[in-house]
Amino acid sequence: MTQCWGDEMTDIIIIGAGPAGMTAAIYARRAAKSVLVLEAMSCGGQIINTPDIENYPVAAHISGFDFATKVYEQAKALGAEFKFEKAVEILDGGSVKTVVTAKNRYEAKAVIIATGSQNRKLGVGDEDKLIGRGVSYCATCDGAFFRNKDVAVVGGGNTALEDALYMADIASKVYLIHRRGSFRGEEATVEKLRQRENVEFVLNSVVTGLNADKRLTGIDVTDSRGGVRTLEVSGLFVAVGRIPENRSFASVIDLDKAGYAAADENCRTKTAGVFVAGDNRAKEVRQLVTATADGAVAATEAIKYLNEQ
Numbered sequence: 001m002t003q004c005w006g007d008e009m010t011d012i013i014i015i016g017a018g019p020a021g022m023t024a025a026i027y028a029r030r031a032a033k034s035v036l037v038l039e040a041m042s043c044g045g046q047i048i049n050t051p052d053i054e055n056y057p058v059a060a061h062i063s064g065f066d067f068a069t070k071v072y073e074q075a076k077a078l079g080a081e082f083k084f085e086k087a088v089e090i091l092d093g094g095s096v097k098t099v100v101t102a103k104n105r106y107e108a109k110a111v112i113i114a115t116g117s118q119n120r121k122l123g124v125g126d127e128d129k130l131i132g133r134g135v136s137y138c139a140t141c142d143g144a145f146f147r148n149k150d151v152a153v154v155g156g157g158n159t160a161l162e163d164a165l166y167m168a169d170i171a172s173k174v175y176l177i178h179r180r181g182s183f184r185g186e187e188a189t190v191e192k193l194r195q196r197e198n199v200e201f202v203l204n205s206v207v208t209g210l211n212a213d214k215r216l217t218g219i220d221v222t223d224s225r226g227g228v229r230t231l232e233v234s235g236l237f238v239a240v241g242r243i244p245e246n247r248s249f250a251s252v253i254d255l256d257k258a259g260y261a262a263a264d265e266n267c268r269t270k271t272a273g274v275f276v277a278g279d280n281r282a283k284e285v286r287q288l289v290t291a292t293a294d295g296a297v298a299a300t301e302a303i304k305y306l307n308e309q
């Protein structure tokens with residue numbers, strides 16, 4: 001059995017080092033609780049792919065990477081411990097929870113699940129084989145490979161809108177393909193896109209084929225009347241939403257049909273001492289500000305739970 005914090009059991013294990021998890025770590029450390037944050041990939045979660053955050057209070061413009069770095073440094077400075085291991089299960093032993101990773105087992109008095117979500121795929125053609133050969137899920141990571149080329153972005157949410165705006169500065173031409181006639185994302189960003197001469201909206205349309213010769217060479221797009229148009233693009237940025245990362249923890253939390261974790265407004269789940277924070281929680285609004293708010297609420301509830309034990 002691996003322990004951290006010397007021989008003492010960790011107070012709170014936080015699974016996931018996105019904005020929700022790292023905010024929870026800040027709150028828990030400020031209450032002098034010992035904190036271990038387990039992260040499967042790298043700190044920051046999906047926000048690190050956002051080039052410019054404009055809707056977080058006080059920070060009128062900040063990149064997602066800079067935002068995540070600052071939150072990480074704040075949590076670290078307060079004494080949160082971080083380990084890069086993927087949590088695969090939570091075992092509920094009442095007052096002791098065991099978090100199982102691929103390498104270790106960690107015990108804690110409370111657990112906050114802040115695992116966020118992963119990219120949803122289109123499920124068209126050889127999408128998987130073409131990842132890194134024209135198909136991407138992250139414009140800020142891969143956009144530079146498509147300088148002065150034609151690309152397409154699929155989706156109608158804020159991610160797709162921001163990706164299209166980002167690519168409009170890099171690519172020759174950006175097709176923004178959305179399955180409906182109006183966008184789900186913010187009107188302010190839609191308006192910015194309307195001002196760009198190299199952005200074309202392809203609405204009421206879905207991607208139905210990927211054409212490739214080792215690399216992506218084009219996509220087939222079918223409109224709601226059945227008309228098919230082939231767009232010669234070398235890049236396709238897929239931004240059609242995310243899938244919550246909760247399945248590993250289904251023994252201690254209830255999941256809704258879409259896989260989001262059920263929790264009350266205080267982020268409490270059906271299991272005492274297990275809390276959920278961030279985009280993997282069932283809720284209406286998933287924004288950076290609601291993720292950090294969840295982190296604060298979940299940590300505050302976890303602290304209350306620990307103090308009552």
Ligand code: NAP
Nearest residue numbers: 155156157158159160179180184239240241242286287288
């Ligand atoms: P999202 O808001 O869930 O939007 C996903 C989009 O993809 C929707 O327009 C949806 O169409 C479309 N879609 C879903 N499945 C599809 C499929 N199989 N084929 C074609 N289109 C499909 O996802 P998101 O844009 O990744 O954003 C996730 C959350 O993060 C949102 O709450 C968003 O506001 C937030 N976010 C915030 C910021 C920011 O605050 N700056 C930045 C990025 C994201 P329908 O509209 O028809 O359902």
